[in-house]
Amino acid sequence: MMRTLGAPQLFLVRGEGARVWDVDGREYLDFLAGIAVNSLGHAHPVFVEAVSRQAATLAHVSNYFSTPPQLELAERLCRLTGAGDSGRAYFCNSGAEANEAAFKLARLNVGDGRRRRVLALTNSFHGRTMGALALTGKPPMREAFEPLPGNVEHIDTTIEALEAAIDDTVAALFVEPVKGEAGVVDLPPGFLVRARELTEQHGALLIVDEIQTGVGRTGEWFAYMHDGVVPDAVTIAKGIAGGFPIGALVTFGHASDLFQRGQHGSTFGGNPLAAATANAVLTEIEDSGLVANAARRGAEIREAIAAIGSPLVEEIRGRGLLIGVGLTEPVANEVNAAALAEGLIVNAANDSSIRIAPPLIIGDDEVAAFATRFAAALAAVERA
Numbered sequence: 001m002m003r004t005l006g007a008p009q010l011f012l013v014r015g016e017g018a019r020v021w022d023v024d025g026r027e028y029l030d031f032l033a034g035i036a037v038n039s040l041g042h043a044h045p046v047f048v049e050a051v052s053r054q055a056a057t058l059a060h061v062s063n064y065f066s067t068p069p070q071l072e073l074a075e076r077l078c079r080l081t082g083a084g085d086s087g088r089a090y091f092c093n094s095g096a097e098a099n100e101a102a103f104k105l106a107r108l109n110v111g112d113g114r115r116r117r118v119l120a121l122t123n124s125f126h127g128r129t130m131g132a133l134a135l136t137g138k139p140p141m142r143e144a145f146e147p148l149p150g151n152v153e154h155i156d157t158t159i160e161a162l163e164a165a166i167d168d169t170v171a172a173l174f175v176e177p178v179k180g181e182a183g184v185v186d187l188p189p190g191f192l193v194r195a196r197e198l199t200e201q202h203g204a205l206l207i208v209d210e211i212q213t214g215v216g217r218t219g220e221w222f223a224y225m226h227d228g229v230v231p232d233a234v235t236i237a238k239g240i241a242g243g244f245p246i247g248a249l250v251t252f253g254h255a256s257d258l259f260q261r262g263q264h265g266s267t268f269g270g271n272p273l274a275a276a277t278a279n280a281v282l283t284e285i286e287d288s289g290l291v292a293n294a295a296r297r298g299a300e301i302r303e304a305i306a307a308i309g310s311p312l313v314e315e316i317r318g319r320g321l322l323i324g325v326g327l328t329e330p331v332a333n334e335v336n337a338a339a340l341a342e343g344l345i346v347n348a349a350n351d352s353s354i355r356i357a358p359p360l361i362i363g364d365d366e367v368a369a370f371a372t373r374f375a376a377a378l379a380a381v382e383r384a
């Protein structure tokens with residue numbers, strides 16, 4: 001394995017629902033869900049059946065051809081995002097690739113030729129490939145790999161910075177509606193609404209990166225829906241197929257007319273195996289009311305964390321089942337390790353933030369088990 005990875009925290013062999021087991025047979029409550037990927041938890045019968053059935057029917061054909069699962073998924077995503085009849089979907093295999101496609105879309109929005117600037121937010125995360133990295137607002141991730149694609153400017157996440165930066169030379173603004181990798185940090189109130197007003201006024205595309213926040217995680221299908229905003233494009237990946245790799249760019253309105261034949265593509269993108277799995281996962285999320293469950297369980301988890309009353313907890317951020325716990329001291333790695341010792345998987349997103357992103361299927365039992373184990377982990381770190 002390349003040295004890009006840190007030492008693995010566990011060696012896992014099996015999962016079921018919100019639980020996984022390691023090689024020694026120890027059970028863990030998985031409140032990270034593969035970083036907001038395993039929407040239905042592990043080994044969900046709907047996921048297993050969809051992968052198995054489509055693998056035994058037609059797994060891959062190339063994009064010289066289309067397939068029923070691919071068209072069905074395009075239609076479903078246009079409906080769920082709100083893009084509707086003027087929407088279009090482009091399929092790829094990961095979040096970074098979805099943002100690469102969105103970046104190329106932004107480059108096509110030249111207007112009369114003057115729109116060349118792309119804006120993104122400081123501290124945002126958009127992926128590790130060169131284009132996605134150019135959009136990512138974290139200098140330590142970028143510096144070793146420069147020069148990156150140009151004309152990208154990172155602005156502070158304030159309405160004032162937005163107003164100062166946007167004019168008719170901006171092709172697109174990229175926004176992560178809750179900054180997940182930054183430790184689950186919310187946008188300031190009114191930011192997205194103002195971003196929509198200003199981009200519309202100046203002919204810039206509003207591109208929302210919903211790779212982590214999308215597909216029900218925040219208690220709405222997409223986080224921009226909390227603000228009643230309609231973007232020009234949205235990027236989707238992580239939770240869409242419950243663990244099967246797939247990404248998508250969905251465009252709205254006139255943004256759907258920008259890409260022309262031959263301007264982008266992917267060998268694996270939208271193959272029937274990935275598309276059928278996404279269709280099954282999205283159908284299950286709809287049929288079982290898992291978006292509403294994310295809102296409800298998210299509120300319960302927030303209450304449970306507050307009720308622990310730990311002096312280490314400074315604030316609770318995020319929405320629905322994307323939760324950030326801001327700590328009063330830089331002990332996130334210690335809390336993460338103590339949680340593992342208690343049989344709980346969470347994530348130290350940075351020195352002083354814990355990220356929590358359980359599967360959307362969790363119920364009373366999982367919330368109660370989380371509360372017990374997280375309280376024990378916090379207490380262990382307080383004692384140390």
Ligand SMILES: *Cc1c(COP(=O)(O)O)cnc(C)c1O
Binds near residue numbers: 211
């Ligand atoms: C995870 C993530 C990405 C990158 O997705 P990959 O599938 O790892 O390439 C991009 N944007 C956001 C907001 C993410 O959370």
